[in-house]
Amino acid sequence: MILFKMAIRNLMKQKRRSFFTAISMIIGFVLLSISLGLAEGGYGNVIKSFTKAKTGHIQIHKKGYLDKLGLYKNFVWNKELIKTIKSVESVEKIAPRLFSGSLAFVDKKTTAAMVKGIDVKAEAAMTDIDKKVEKGTYFKEGSNGELRYETVITNSLAESLKLDVGGEIILISQGADGSIANDKFKVIGILSKGMDSLENRTAFVPLKTAQEFISIGNKVHETAIIIKDYRKSIDESIKISKALFSAGIKDLSSNPWEIVEEQFYTSMTADKEGNFIVIFIIMLIVGVGVLNTVLMSILERMREYGVMKAMGTSPWFIFNSIVLETFFLSIFSSVAGFALALLANWPLTTIGISYPEPISVGGIFMENMNSAYVAEAFYIPVIVVIIAAVIASLIPAYKASVADPVKSMRSY
Secondary structure, three states: OHHHHHHHHHHHHOHHHHHHHHHHHHHHHHHHHHHHHHHHHHHHHHHHHHHHHHHOOEEEEEOOOOOOOOOOOOEEOOHHHHHHHHOOOOEEEEEEEEEEEEEEEEOOEEEEEEEEEEOHHHHHHHHOHHHHEEEEOOOOHHHHOOOOOEEEEOHHHHHHHOOOOOOEEEEEEEOOOOOEEEEEEEEEEEEOHHHOOOOOOEEEEEHHHHHHHOOOOOEEOEEEEEEOOHHHHHHHHHHHHHHHHHOOOOOEEEEEHHHHOHHHHHHHHHHHHHHHHHHHHHHHHHHHHHHHHHHHHHHOOHHHHHHHHHOOOOHHHHHHHHHHHHHHHHHHHHHHHHHHHHHHHHHHHHOOEEEEEEEEEOOEEEEEEOOOOOOHHHHHHHHHHHHHHHHHHHHHHHHHHHOOHHHHHHOO
16 A cells, blocks of 8 residues: 555655656557547548448459459349348348449440449449539439439540530440340430549449349349448448348359459558558657656666665666556546547547648548547557556666665655
8 A cells, every 4th residue: 555655745745856757658649549530530531531432341243253243244124123122231232233334425425434323323322423423414303213214424424425415425235135226315424524433434324224224124133232330331231141041042142342342442551551550660769768767867866766765765666666656647638638639539539630732542532531439549558558658667677676776765
């Protein structure tokens, strides 16, 4: 008990010294917390933007579709399948899609293009594609239930064929029944240039019209799913797979975005690991700063420790009192740092840091870097500050405990 009292007394006796030592730890705590929050927030924002704009968090395909894409690797889109998918509690949005490569003609101009059949309402709810129409308009809501030979095209396709809103485009493709699919579509909208990196030379067509165009019946190639938390995509994908299997639907596979966009996921993981190298350097700087401050604080009191040893205090008692004193100070600093980190991360989370110019990550243009309130941004600094402080106190504590009392009392 006397050891604890002495550690507290030493902290209170030299308030100024304790204050500046604590300030060093608190600053290190806040800087580390901000760095971790920005790293996780930036990573999360890119993933949320990418999955919302393109893949969804989970996708359902015919087994083997991702290994080799094909027109005939399709599945029936019906109420039973929709009900099975929605039976998983975390599912928030679903959107069926149909794909077909085609040749696009306008007068004498021609280019390759992707025909993408979409559920007009569901796709808009999931990806906000209706808000990305730069010229013209998006499909009317009734487009899902009737044949409308209309299309919304990407800016890259419009530029290749010198097309504008109101123009007509001829699309030629292969029908699922072996026939040649060819029809004329009216361009009702052109997407913004920002979509070109995600959907290059693509013609979006209402799902029923696309199914009729390639004679595929009530079938699709893909179902994109949005869940409540993208970080649980792997676990929720497994739940959907189990739900499909229980419903007797055994020819479909459910895959998280990490598998669907494996290359993007790999690049993001590598980028995140690169961020942790920077964070490790910050952690090292924090540790060295704490070490320097604690070391100076203890060396200033060598004369005091010399007097204690001369009066019969054991070296072990002196060693423990120094370490315990530093430990208490690091606990106090962590509490204060935690409160300040909460305040410091708030504007970075709600407002963020604006980039001078938008940057492209995986085809997504980011204008802001936002922080995130994640547990790692708070418990890691606590661990770093406490461990760094305690380790920093070991060497000077050892020196003070074994130093010659006569020499220590002569130090200033």
